[in-house]
Amino acid sequence: MAVSRVETVGSVFSRTRGLIRAGVLKEKPLWLDIYKAFPPLREPVFQRARLRYGKAKAEIQDIFYHEDRIRVKFYSAYGSGQKPFDLFNPNFQSTCQRFVEKYIELQELGETDEEKLFVDAGKALLAEGVILRRRGKAKTVSWKYEHTSLKPQTQLEENQPQQVLQEQRSETHEEQLKGLSPP
Amino acid sequence: MRRAGGQAAGGGGELSSAGSARTDRLPTARSWSGAPDRASAALLSVWTLPPPPGAWPKSLWLDFLRKATPEASQLSNRTFGSAPAPTVSKLEDRSDFNDEIINEPLKHSDFFNVKELFSVTSLFNARVHLGHKAGCRHRFMEPYIFGNRLGQDIIDLEQTAAHLQLALNFMAHVAYRKGIILFVSRNRQFTHLIENTARDCGEYAHTRYFKGGLFTNASLLFGPGVRLPDLIIFLHTLNNIFEPHVAVRDAAKMNIPTVGVVDTNCNPCLITYPIPGNDDSPPSVHLFCSLFQTTITRAKEKRRRVETLYRLQGLQAAKR
Numbered sequence: 001m002a003v004s005r006v007e008t009v010g011s012v013f014s015r016t017r018g019l020i021r022a023g024v025l026k027e028k029p030l031w032l033d034i035y036k037a038f039p040p041l042r043e044p045v046f047q048r049a050r051l052r053y054g055k056a057k058a059e060i061q062d063i064f065y066h067e068d069r070i071r072v073k074f075y076s077a078y079g080s081g082q083k084p085f086d087l088f089n090p091n092f093q094s095t096c097q098r099f100v101e102k103y104i105e106l107q108e109l110g111e112t113d114e115e116k117l118f119v120d121a122g123k124a125l126l127a128e129g130v131i132l133r134r135r136g137k138a139k140t141v142s143w144k145y146e147h148t149s150l151k152p153q154t155q156l157e158e159n160q161p162q163q164v165l166q167e168q169r170s171e172t173h174e175e176q177l178k179g180l181s182p183p
Numbered sequence: 184m185r186r187a188g189g190q191a192a193g194g195g196g197e198l199s200s201a202g203s204a205r206t207d208r209l210p211t212a213r214s215w216s217g218a219p220d221r222a223s224a225a226l227l228s229v230w231t232l233p234p235p236p237g238a239w240p241k242s243l244w245l246d247f248l249r250k251a252t253p254e255a256s257q258l259s260n261r262t263f264g265s266a267p268a269p270t271v272s273k274l275e276d277r278s279d280f281n282d283e284i285i286n287e288p289l290k291h292s293d294f295f296n297v298k299e300l301f302s303v304t305s306l307f308n309a310r311v312h313l314g315h316k317a318g319c320r321h322r323f324m325e326p327y328i329f330g331n332r333l334g335q336d337i338i339d340l341e342q343t344a345a346h347l348q349l350a351l352n353f354m355a356h357v358a359y360r361k362g363i364i365l366f367v368s369r370n371r372q373f374t375h376l377i378e379n380t381a382r383d384c385g386e387y388a389h390t391r392y393f394k395g396g397l398f399t400n401a402s403l404l405f406g407p408g409v410r411l412p413d414l415i416i417f418l419h420t421l422n423n424i425f426e427p428h429v430a431v432r433d434a435a436k437m438n439i440p441t442v443g444v445v446d447t448n449c450n451p452c453l454i455t456y457p458i459p460g461n462d463d464s465p466p467s468v469h470l471f472c473s474l475f476q477t478t479i480t481r482a483k484e485k486r487r488r489v490e491t492l493y494r495l496q497g498l499q500a501a502k503r
Contacts, residue, residue, distance in 0.1 A: 005399070007435035012455060016438050030413045031440045034356040035455075037289040040349055044455045046435070049322050058320070063330040063337060090308070 008046045013039075067100045073118060074099050079135030095132070099125055284489050288359060295359075295481055297351035300474055303340045306347075309470040311460040312338045314447030324447045327459035336447045338459050350442045350456040351478045354414065358386075358482035362413030365389060366475075367430050370419040373468050377418055380472040384479040387412070389430075393422075398433040416475060417443035419462050420454065427453075444471055 002024045004015040013035050019025035020032075052058075074096050086092045093101075102121040111117050122132055288294040306312065314320075314328065314336030329339035358364065366381045366388040368374070374390040381388035389397075394404070401409045415434050420443050422428050427450050434441045435453045443454040444462045451457040461467040 003436075003438055005436040007432055007453060012435060012438050012440055029438070030360050030362045031353075031357055033286070033289060034353055034360075035440065038349060038352055038356075040456050041346065044435075044453055044457075047323065047452045049450070052322075058322075058325050060317075060320075060325060060328055060336070061330045063332040 011044045013043070067104070070100045070103050071096055073114075077118075077134060078132050082131065082133065095125075095130055098128075098130065099132075280493065284486075284493060285360060288356060293348075293352060295352065295355040295478065295485065297355060297478055298348055300351065300477055301344070301347060301470075303344050305470070306340050306343060306460070309466045310464045311343060311467045311470065312340050313461045313464065313467075314338050319448040321448050321450055323451055324445065324449065324459065327445075327451075328447060338447065338461070343459050346456065346458050347460075347474075350458050351474060353440070353456055354416070354442060354475065355478045355482040357414045358384075358479045359486045360413075361486070363387065363410065364414045364416060364479065365412040366416050366418065367393075367428065368418040369393070369422040369428060370462070371423070372465075373418065373472075376468065376472055380476050384476050385483065386479060393429050395429065398430070398437045398439070411437060412439060415439055415441045417441060417454070418468060418471060420445055420449040420451075 002019055004019060006015070009015065010018075013032070016025065016029060016032060020028060083095050085094055099121055102124045103117055106117050106120050106124070111120070125132060312329070314324075316334050317331055317336060320328070320336055324336075327339055327342050329337045331337070354364070364381075364384070364386040366377050366386065368377050368388075368390050377390050378388045397404065398411060401411060415430060417428065417431065420428055420431060425448065431441065431443070431450075431453050440455040441453070442456045443449075443451075443458065444460050445451040445454065445457045446460070446462045449462075451459070458471075460471070
């Protein structure tokens with residue numbers, strides 16, 4: 001059976017059709033009629049994968065929801081949820097999700113002040129029995145961190161990142177001395 | 184062997200069909216049963232004869248082709264050997280048979296009603312929309328990606344549904360025309376599932392190491408006049424080192440159409456009917472396997488019914 005083995009030239013269909021027209025391939029293969037009747041959405045032609053240069057980027061959009069803003073606030077204040085996520089249950093609602101729903105309910109009732117909504121949603125969850133533990137420092141401190149230079153509460157935060165940085169530098173130095181590759 | 188006496192041991196790889204009009208080779212007299220003209224008998228005899236000296240040992244052959252047991256093939260040889268050749272070949276040579284039975288399904292847009300087998304919701308529940316991280320993305324998969332959620336690519340299920348419908352339809356038509364279908368995958372997690380699916384359809388699977396030249400050098404590896412698959416279905420387009428499977432390129436070389444589940448890190452260029460979707464999660468692969476199995480079984484069942492109906496009509500006409 002005559003076959004054209006050049007997979008880089010055209011599609012499977014175009015090559016087989018060409019062979020039949022030329023009279024080289026005597027018998028029609030099984031799938032040719034089916035392909036003619038139901039062609040694919042894109043002709044399967046070989047394409048070389050070229051790199052993108054300069055500032056050209058893929059046009060894929062990020063997926064963000066309006067609820068993500070509320071989620072950001074929740075996670076920065078309370079850390080990762082107290083209740084572990086049960087992924088086996090398709091209708092599972094995490095603490096964060098319940099918080100977001102409460103927040104949206106209160107927003108639809110007519111409230112506009114974000115902080116008030118946040119506090120009210122927290123209270124509503126507490127009323128239902130969900131205990132929310134604040135993560136480390138209060139969120140109000142982290143917001144004012146940029147504006148103030150020296151505050152007793154913020155000083156703790158300043159020291160900790162510096163210490164962390166110093167620890168990391170000493171770690172990498174040690175590892176280089178030992179000849180290990182950095183993680 | 185494929186439809187031998189109910190013991191459908193779905194062996195992998197290609198068979199020599201001596202009686203089919205597609206090959207040049209004449210039916211041989213090398214059959215233990217003593218019925219030289221029947222295609223299937225000659226077919227079976229090739230595998231049950233002892234291998235010529237210098238060829239692979241029999242265990243390697245069997246491993247390679249994924250047959251059930253040597254005993255099963257011998258049993259099926261026995262069942263085929265006694266029966267004389269049925270009138271199937273004569274039926275297929277008639278031209279009105281061709282028009283009525285083979286070309287008729289092509290006139291309908293969805294002859295086998297594959298649309299009812301799945302929906303966008305069912306694809307979502309099976310986690311078909313989940314892709315890999317943005318860094319793994321292949322450039323040619325970008326049209327099929329809906330967006331990127333916190334670093335993970337999400338595949339557009341509307342497009343997937345359209346592609347899946349085309350692919351299932353094509354598969355059903357090939358099965359209806361008694362084409363040979365080969366399932367290929369190199370993901371070890373789903374080897375067992377895919378082999379079982381192929382066996383239950385009555386088709387073939389090759390989920391082990393793909394020897395070079397299997398399609399391109401088939402006449403040397405299997406013998407002269409081998410019939411290659413008419414359709415190859417890839418459950419996983421990549422092999423274990425995240426490179427495109429050799430069979431994708433080889434199928435394009437041998438002008439064999441392919442259907443394949445392409446994930447966000449795969450190259451969909453050479454696949455005739457790509458299905459953009461998740462190929463890593465178990466629910467997703469289970470869904471695809473069940474869909475493929477249902478379509479192929481449906482198409483074959485339809486073919487059997489149509490042929491019986493045709494034969495009955497022929498008998499009625501002859502009586503009158």
